[in-house]
Amino acid sequence: MARKPQTRPRKSASQQRSQITVDALIEATARILVREGYDKASTNRIAAVAGVSIGSLYQYFPSKEALVAAVIERHTRQLSDVIQAALARAVASPLEAAIRELIGAAIDAHGIDPKLHCVLAEQVPRVGRLENINAVEKQARLLLRDYLEAHRDEIGITDLDLAAFILVTTVEALTHSAVLHRPDVLTGEKAAEFVDEVTQLVLGYLQTPPRARKPNKVSRAR
Amino acid sequence: MARKPQTRPRKSASQQRSQITVDALIEATARILVREGYDKASTNRIAAVAGVSIGSLYQYFPSKEALVAAVIERHTRQLSDVIQAALARAVASPLEAAIRELIGAAIDAHGIDPKLHCVLAEQVPRVGRLENINAVEKQARLLLRDYLEAHRDEIGITDLDLAAFILVTTVEALTHSAVLHRPDVLTGEKAAEFVDEVTQLVLGYLQTPPRARKPNKVSRAR
Amino acid sequence: MARKPQTRPRKSASQQRSQITVDALIEATARILVREGYDKASTNRIAAVAGVSIGSLYQYFPSKEALVAAVIERHTRQLSDVIQAALARAVASPLEAAIRELIGAAIDAHGIDPKLHCVLAEQVPRVGRLENINAVEKQARLLLRDYLEAHRDEIGITDLDLAAFILVTTVEALTHSAVLHRPDVLTGEKAAEFVDEVTQLVLGYLQTPPRARKPNKVSRAR
Amino acid sequence: MARKPQTRPRKSASQQRSQITVDALIEATARILVREGYDKASTNRIAAVAGVSIGSLYQYFPSKEALVAAVIERHTRQLSDVIQAALARAVASPLEAAIRELIGAAIDAHGIDPKLHCVLAEQVPRVGRLENINAVEKQARLLLRDYLEAHRDEIGITDLDLAAFILVTTVEALTHSAVLHRPDVLTGEKAAEFVDEVTQLVLGYLQTPPRARKPNKVSRAR
DNA sequence: AATGAATGAGTCTTCATTCAT
DNA sequence: AATGAATGAAGACTCATTCAT
Incomplete structure (x- = not known):
């Protein structure tokens, strides 16, 4: 894991970016659940609210269920x-x-x-x-x-x-x-x-x- | 509900028939909810299990929600x-x-x-x-x-x-x-x-x- | 099958209507395959060319594969x-x-x-x-x-x-x-x-x- | 193709490296085609199997079609x-x-x-x-x-x-x-x-x- | 009234491709 | 050059609901 020292900062940076995306998605899901209910929490809507593309959503969560589980x-x-x-x-x-x-x-x-x-x-x-x-x-x-x-x-x-x-x-x-x-x-x-x-x-x-x-x-x- | 006695037998008969249909629909909904869960309880499926056409279902219940409410x-x-x-x-x-x-x-x-x-x-x-x-x-x-x-x-x-x-x-x-x-x-x-x-x-x-x-x-x- | 004589014409009529839809879908699929190739033959496109809603397509064919198979x-x-x-x-x-x-x-x-x-x-x-x-x-x-x-x-x-x-x-x-x-x-x-x-x-x-x-x-x- | 001998070893080295990458990509494509079929051969998957980033894939091949053509x-x-x-x-x-x-x-x-x-x-x-x-x-x-x-x-x-x-x-x-x-x-x-x-x-x-x-x-x- | 064919908005999901780092 | 996160158009498919017969 810590074997590639020179790529660490880069990787760290991207990891950080990923983490931001992931957090935004979870947060958006929670917000939509609260404000609009479970039925309205479609993946496209979640991605939109998170300010993230639908593709990114599926890069981190394999399904809608996984998102709610998170x-x-x-x-x-x-x-x-x-x-x-x-x-x-x-x-x-x-x-x-x-x-x-x-x-x-x-x-x-x-x-x-x-x-x-x-x-x-x-x-x-x-x-x-x-x-x-x-x-x-x-x-x-x-x-x-x-x-x-x-x-x-x-x-x-x-x-x-x-x-x-x-x-x-x-x-x-x-x-x-x-x-x-x-x-x-x-x-x-x-x-x-x-x-x-x-x-x-x-x-x-x-x-x-x-x-x-x-x-x-x-x-x-x- | 069952108070109107013998008067207007024809209409009474159809009312009775309606009641049977309504009951069948509610029962079918309950059975599907139990056996297959809320997600699988589609109106078409409910109508099919109730032995009724989808058109008739909507004759008695204005929406799926009304059915579940019943x-x-x-x-x-x-x-x-x-x-x-x-x-x-x-x-x-x-x-x-x-x-x-x-x-x-x-x-x-x-x-x-x-x-x-x-x-x-x-x-x-x-x-x-x-x-x-x-x-x-x-x-x-x-x-x-x-x-x-x-x-x-x-x-x-x-x-x-x-x-x-x-x-x-x-x-x-x-x-x-x-x-x-x-x-x-x-x-x-x-x-x-x-x-x-x-x-x-x-x-x-x-x-x-x-x-x-x-x-x-x-x-x-x- | 031939048990309900009085509904026959009705049923026959709807069967006929269904058959027309099915034929239109198969024909549309064939035409698209010829004119635009397999890749362009999406179910939505097929339905559109057939002059039929996508819902009807799926009423008769469970999948795109089934359509091509037909x-x-x-x-x-x-x-x-x-x-x-x-x-x-x-x-x-x-x-x-x-x-x-x-x-x-x-x-x-x-x-x-x-x-x-x-x-x-x-x-x-x-x-x-x-x-x-x-x-x-x-x-x-x-x-x-x-x-x-x-x-x-x-x-x-x-x-x-x-x-x-x-x-x-x-x-x-x-x-x-x-x-x-x-x-x-x-x-x-x-x-x-x-x-x-x-x-x-x-x-x-x-x-x-x-x-x-x-x-x-x-x-x-x- | 392999005609340029010892001149400019540095560039030659990188050219060689490029060739390795290209070969790995073609080989990965062929392997995936054989093992999983055309449909499963996505560019991301090909890059992964080739041990190369998706970005690098597109550095050498302008499209998926080009890869399959190769x-x-x-x-x-x-x-x-x-x-x-x-x-x-x-x-x-x-x-x-x-x-x-x-x-x-x-x-x-x-x-x-x-x-x-x-x-x-x-x-x-x-x-x-x-x-x-x-x-x-x-x-x-x-x-x-x-x-x-x-x-x-x-x-x-x-x-x-x-x-x-x-x-x-x-x-x-x-x-x-x-x-x-x-x-x-x-x-x-x-x-x-x-x-x-x-x-x-x-x-x-x-x-x-x-x-x-x-x-x-x-x-x-x- | 009853039927069931038809509708189409909307859902989840994939994947070729781009681009900031 | 390399990386891989991000993109978003597009596809398969579902289902509540409508409407011609």
Whole structure:
């Protein structure tokens, strides 16, 4: 790779140029997805918005799908960074602080590019390479499980996989749904209340003593 | 709709025939969505599967969007019926039984046509009149709010709108996500455990005495 | 098929309309191939020349290849008819008359649409469905072989497969090449001379007594 | 071409380098034509296979057509050399030996790069300057005509142009067709038989005494 | 009403060729 | 000279929708 010293600057220059093109394409895709929706995101339109020829688009992305996948990946990486950082901070914290950290991270994550997040969640067909939109959640599930394991004696739950699944799903859904349907609760002083409520929800669940649980069957109506 | 009895039998007959055609088209659309995905659901294909000419399709539905909207509406109505029935039963029940009723209803609702539910949720672009997929949730939120209001003294929460939002979102998300990612927890004996856990989550939240809540701020990392 | 009597005329009418469209497309393809060459024969251009929308083109032909294949088939069928008829006449004729019949048929066949014949022979890539351009020759080979078998005692050759191969290839090549490179020998009084010469070539070969053949090796230069 | 000896070594060096590049490009083109067909032979692909940048390709060849023409020319020259050599040997030989020489040469020529020969014959559109694939035949026709002229008294034919045309076309077509459709007759002991048969065909034709020819008309069916 | 042939705007994608570095 | 990024005209093909019968 670094074998041709004299061509390095040249190559570096062209690599830089390529990178600019690639970035412009991803950015244009994201912008179109947000502003006009998935259906309007045709490759020709993306190229035009990126200020790049359609030929260049196909030099870097083999298909429209690959382009959208790149947008997803970029967005996912940003989310992931926020979540990772929060969980890293949380790992040494006591239970409640950790939970608050997690919830705060979820809110922050959903604040990264909310419009894009919605489009990716609602309009992009989860098929082929595009189905790993939920990768972040999976990852969060695993990390949280580890945390719960380390704090096993503080909580009254035995099936930690299930608990992690429930918690991550709940926190994600609440944040996501709040962004979409109740953006008011995420701004100003209401935000703190929202965090408190969700913390309460989660904490109450985790700390329930095992004996309080009654595993009686429910008669489910057909 | 089926109220007009014997009068004008001829027209009634043709109305009936029309209804059959309409149903066939909606059914064909749903089947194709499930079996082949949104992208493959072309109007010509739908007409063919419905055993109807493309011309007739456009006689009853002005656009492809209208067709998909009809599928959504039909599915939504089915979900709605289940939820409504459960909430009607729950309205006179004590808190825990009501919660279990709600969770059971959510699970039942997701069992109506899970494949179609997923496709509608994941592949159908939520644009134009197609965005009322979430109408059921809205309705459930209102009904639940009424219930909580009636049981205000049993619960330690003041913002009932927020509480209803949190509960409905949580239960829906957990059920939906379980169907998609952890179908195992919804079958056999695990199902009861799942209901218990979610009940615990919800009940613990609702019953927390107001004094136990500490509204201290979290330092949210950027 | 003939079950719906009352719709017959209607259906027949639309079938007729379809047939007109199909014919127009094949004819347009052939014309473009002749006038502008294979490369210029784009589906959009074909549709335009046929006075038909591109959508209709794809309603009847799944691909450009299918369209060209249809042209080949149509041309091939015409050639085939001429050859078949000649061989049918020849089957009861004595050797020389049969040979003359065959050569005459080859010339007639090449006169059907010489320009198209050349384009098909020279410009159409023999790949996929398009490779059976040579089907006619194959068929002629088999028919001729049967004839030779029936006249075995008049000819001095044992390997009839090889003989049929040689004869068909030779006659086809001479006619084809004459059309391309020496069109003069196929018109006017020269035509008769050409037929005489080729007849002589073929007849001389077939009638050579076996004893005249000397199978001595040739030293082939590398 | 390689005549300029030691003078100006620098330039000579670069000329040499250029020649290497040119050869690599022609070779790459030929290889791709053979391995993947005409359609897959894009200029970018050719440059890549040749280990040369697309820019350099266009430094040496003004168009794709020029590149393919160079391949044709190179192949044609190789064929030509074989044919020329054979005819040079044949010029002093008696009739039968000369004929055998010619046939052997045709077979050898078709053995030079049979795959490439087929691709050039079947897939490369004969348009523009690409149509001189048949140049070799033309040349052979002239040379053979001269030979026949010199041996006029041994043969029973008056129209030597026509005779040369018939002979060259026949021998070429038989060899070509054998390579394509009956490769078995060109290998092992069958090869000798094939040469014998073709020799017989040609010799029989040439030696027919004029008086044996009967120029009676054929009634050609329309 | 029903039919299905016809429409054509618009999509994805390729590839010969140019040109800044 | 060499490089390879960029270009964009053009091609194959799809599909929602219209309309003559």
